[in-house]
Amino acid sequence: MTVRVLVADDQEPFRRAAGAVVAATAGFTLVGSASSGEEAVAMASTLSPDLVLLDVRMPGIGGVEAARRIRAPLKVLISTYPATEAARAAGSRFLRKEDFGPAALRALWQAR
Amino acid sequence: MRARAIALTIRIGGLLALVACVYALGVLGIGRVPTEDEWTLVGFSAFAAVVCALAYASLRPRLDAFSDRLLRRDEASARDLVTSFGSRAVRGLPADELLLQLAESLRATLSLARAEVWTNTGGILERAAADPPAEGRTLILDGAEEAAAARAGVVGRTWLGLWLPDVLLGLPGGPLRIAAMTHAGELVGLIVVSREAGQPDLGPADDEVLTQLARQAALALHDLRLGSALEASTDELRRQAAELRESRARIVTAADAERRRIERDLHDGAQQHLIGLVVNLEVARELASTDPQQVRPVLDELSGEIHTALDELRDLAHGIYPPVLVDRGLREAIEAALLRARVQGGVEGDGTGRYPVDVEATVYFCCLEAIQNAAKHAGPAAHVGVRIWEEDTTLLFEIVDDGRGFESGAGRGGVGVANMRDRVGALGGQLHIESAPGHGTRVVGGVPL
Numbered sequence: 001m002t003v004r005v006l007v008a009d010d011q012e013p014f015r016r017a018a019g020a021v022v023a024a025t026a027g028f029t030l031v032g033s034a035s036s037g038e039e040a041v042a043m044a045s046t047l048s049p050d051l052v053l054l055d056v057r058m059p060g061i062g063g064v065e066a067a068r069r070i071r072a073p074l075k076v077l078i079s080t081y082p083a084t085e086a087a088r089a090a091g092s093r094f095l096r097k098e099d100f101g102p103a104a105l106r107a108l109w110q111a112r
Numbered sequence: 113m114r115a116r117a118i119a120l121t122i123r124i125g126g127l128l129a130l131v132a133c134v135y136a137l138g139v140l141g142i143g144r145v146p147t148e149d150e151w152t153l154v155g156f157s158a159f160a161a162v163v164c165a166l167a168y169a170s171l172r173p174r175l176d177a178f179s180d181r182l183l184r185r186d187e188a189s190a191r192d193l194v195t196s197f198g199s200r201a202v203r204g205l206p207a208d209e210l211l212l213q214l215a216e217s218l219r220a221t222l223s224l225a226r227a228e229v230w231t232n233t234g235g236i237l238e239r240a241a242a243d244p245p246a247e248g249r250t251l252i253l254d255g256a257e258e259a260a261a262a263r264a265g266v267v268g269r270t271w272l273g274l275w276l277p278d279v280l281l282g283l284p285g286g287p288l289r290i291a292a293m294t295h296a297g298e299l300v301g302l303i304v305v306s307r308e309a310g311q312p313d314l315g316p317a318d319d320e321v322l323t324q325l326a327r328q329a330a331l332a333l334h335d336l337r338l339g340s341a342l343e344a345s346t347d348e349l350r351r352q353a354a355e356l357r358e359s360r361a362r363i364v365t366a367a368d369a370e371r372r373r374i375e376r377d378l379h380d381g382a383q384q385h386l387i388g389l390v391v392n393l394e395v396a397r398e399l400a401s402t403d404p405q406q407v408r409p410v411l412d413e414l415s416g417e418i419h420t421a422l423d424e425l426r427d428l429a430h431g432i433y434p435p436v437l438v439d440r441g442l443r444e445a446i447e448a449a450l451l452r453a454r455v456q457g458g459v460e461g462d463g464t465g466r467y468p469v470d471v472e473a474t475v476y477f478c479c480l481e482a483i484q485n486a487a488k489h490a491g492p493a494a495h496v497g498v499r500i501w502e503e504d505t506t507l508l509f510e511i512v513d514d515g516r517g518f519e520s521g522a523g524r525g526g527v528g529v530a531n532m533r534d535r536v537g538a539l540g541g542q543l544h545i546e547s548a549p550g551h552g553t554r555v556v557g558g559v560p561l
Contacts, residue, residue, distance in 0.1 A: 013384040013417070017391035020410065024395045026402065057379075080383055097387045101394025 003109055006049035007033045008040035008066065009078070010058045014097060018053060025102040028109075037066035044070040051109060053078055053100075054092075067092045074112040127165050131158045193221045194324045197332075207231075207336045211241035214329060218305055219243045222318055225284040225308045231301040231333065232258070237279075240301070251278050253299075262299040264292040266319045266326070272304075285309040291322040293330035300330040359534045366531055377428050385421035389414055437476050441466050446498050449480045453487040457496035457513075464500050467507060471559055474539055475500065475509050478532045482511035482555040485528060490515020490553065506541075508558040517547045532557070 005028055007018045015033045022030040031047050034040040037060050044052055052072045054063035056079040067075045075092040077083075083094040093108060135154065139145060197214055211229040219227040228242040235258055239249040253261070253276075260275050269288045272280055279290075279302070286307040293301040303326050307314070396410045429435065437445035443461035450457050466472070479498055486496045494515030501508055529545065532555075536543045541559035 011380065011384045013388040014391070017388040017395070020395045020413075021391055021398075024398045024402070024406070024410075080379060080387065098390045100391050102398035103394065 001027075003028045003051055004031045004047070004049045005029065005105075006031055006040065006044055006047060006052045006072075008035070008037065008043075008053065008058065008063065009033075009055035010035045011055065014055070018100065021100060021102055021105060025105050028105060037061035037063060040066045041069045044072060048072075050074065051076065055079065055097075056081075074109065076108055123166070123169065124162070127162050131161060134161075193217050194321060194328065197325060197328055207333060208240065210332060210336075211329070212243070214303075214325065215241045215243040218303070218325070222305060222314070222321070223307070223311075224305050225286065225311070226304075226306050228283075228304040229301060229329070230279070230304065232261075232299045237276075237302070246282070251276070258299050261292050261302065262294050262297060264290065266291045266322050279304060286311050287313045289314050289319065289322055291326035293326045293333065295330045295334040300333050303329065355537075359537055362530055363534050363538070366527070366534070374428065374432065377424075377431075381424035381428065382421045385417050385424065389417050389421070392417065433473070434476070437472060442472050442475055442500060445472075445476050446479050446483075446500070449476075449483050450496065450498070453483050455483060455487045455490075455494065455496045457483075457498065460497070460499040461501070463502060464507070467561065470539060471507060471561065474535045474541070474559055475507060475557075477535060478543065478555070478557055479509055479511055481528045481532050482553075486511070486513040486515060486553065489518070494552070502561070503558075505561050506558040507561055508556070510554065510556040512552065512554045514552040517549050517551045517553055519549060520545070520547050 005022045007015055007022070007030065009015050009018070012035075015035070019030050019033065022028045028051075031049055032043045034043050035058075037054070037058050040052065040054060040063075041061075043049075049072055051074045052067070052070055053076050054067050054070075056063040056077050058066075061069075063077050063079075067077055077092045077094050078097050078100065079094070080097055082096065093112075095104060095108065135158070138154075197217070211231070215227040215229050218224060226242070226244065228246070229240055230237050231240045232238075232253070235253045235255070237251040237253050239246065257275055264271060264275075267290050269280075272288065272290055283304070283306045286309040288304070288306040291303040291305075292299060293303065303322060305314070305322065392410055392414050396407050396414070399406045399410060434445050434448065436448050441464075443459055443464060446459045446461075450459065467475075479500075483496055483498070486494060490496070490513040494513045496511065496513045499510045499512075533543050536557050536559055539559040541557060543555070543557035545553065545555050547553040
C-alpha cells in the first residue's frame, strides 16, 4: 500500500523539501501541496489523503483550524517553533520542521 | 426686622441712660434736686435732646457726604480713582480694557478735554487708549528719548515739546501733563492729559494723582505683560510636551513594528531555507542507501539553498544596520543606498567625515527613506541628488529629486516621514519637506553636532 501525502505550508522552500522527502521515501507518494489552511481543507476533501502535513502558521485559518476541519487517518502539525498549546489541543501529532525527513515520516505513519 | 428693632431699643435705651447720667451730674453740680418749675424744663430739654440725637444718628452719613462733596470733592474722587484703578487691575481685566477705563476715569475726574495712555515696548511708543476715542498711533523712540521719558515723572507742555513733540499732535492747546509709567527704571508707557485753552491749570493735587496712577498703571501693565509672556511660554511648553509624547509613542510603535518585520523576514527567509537544508540532508541520507545516483542533484539543491540563505541574511543585516555605514561612513553608505534603490543620482559630501553613531544613523536612515520614496514615487526618469554638509555646529542633509512631486500638505509619506521627523527630533534637529506637482521633492534636515 502507498501512503498518500498532502503538504500544506505557505513557505515554498519547505513545500519543496517536503516533496523531496516524500518522493525519496519508499511507500509514500505526494498527492498535493497547498499554501493555505483553506486550500488544504478543500484539497483534503477531494483527494482524501492518508497523511496531511500542516504548517501551524499560515495566512487565513492556519494549520490548527485546518486540522480540525480535515478528516484523514493521520494529521501532523508542523512548525518552525516548538509546539504551542493550541497545536497540542488540536489533537494532532506535532513535529518541528527541522526534524522532518524520510525516517520521521515512516515513524509518524507507523505510530499512528 | 427683629434685629433692627433690637438695635433701635438699645439705641433709645442708651440715650435715656445718657440723659439720666447728665441729669445726675446736673443735680450733683448745682447741689440740689430741681424745683417743680425746673422739672418741666428739664423734662422738655431731655425729650428734645433724645429726638435730636436720634435724628442726627440717621442724618449723619448724609451730612458727611454732603460736606465731603462741598469741601473735598476733587480730592475724594481723585482718591477713588486711584483705589478703583488698583482694584480693576487686581481683578485681571485685559490690558486694553484696563487702559481705556483709566483714560475715561481720568478725563471725567480731572475735568479734562482729553486723556491718553501710551504704552512702550522696546522703544515703540503706541497710543493704546484715549478718551475721547482716537485711532492708535505709533512713534519710534531713540535711546535718549526713552531714557529721558523714563526719568520725567510728571511734566508739562514744555518738556513734551522738547522731547516728544510728536505726542502733542492733535492735543488741545490748554493745560497739559505727562506722567511717565516706569517699572524698575524702564519706561512702560505714558499718561497724557490735557484741558482746553482757557481752562484752569492742573495743580499739585492733580500731579499727585497722576504720579500715583502712573505708578499703579506701570505695575499693572508690567504684570499683564509678564502674565501673557508666561502664558505664551506655558502654551509652547505644553505643545512641546504633547509633541514629545506623540513622538515617543510613535518611536515605540515603530520599534515594535521593526522587530516584527525582522522576525517575519527571518522566519520567511533564511530560517525556511535552513530548514529546507536540514530536511534535504535527510533526503540525501535516505537516497545514499536506497538510490545513490540521486544524491548528487539533492546536494546541488542544498548548495543553492545555502547561498540563498546567506543572501537573505546579508540583506536582512543590511536593513537593520548597514555594515558599510559602520565601516565607511555616511557618504559611501548613501551611495550604496542609491545603488540598491536603483535610482539615478549621486552624493555630494565634501568636507564631511565621521560622526557619532546616532548622528550617522539618523542622517543615513532619513536619506534612505527619502531615496526609497523617490524610487517609489518620483518616476523612472527622476534624478536623485543627495548632499551632506556641515554648517556651524550642524550636520545638514538634503535629498532633491526632479520627479513627479506631490501636493504639499496632501499627507503623503505617512509613517516613513513621521519616522524621519522623530529620528531627527530625538537629536534636537529639524526636517522640512517641500514638493509641488511636476516640480520634484526636496527633503532638507539638520542635526546638531
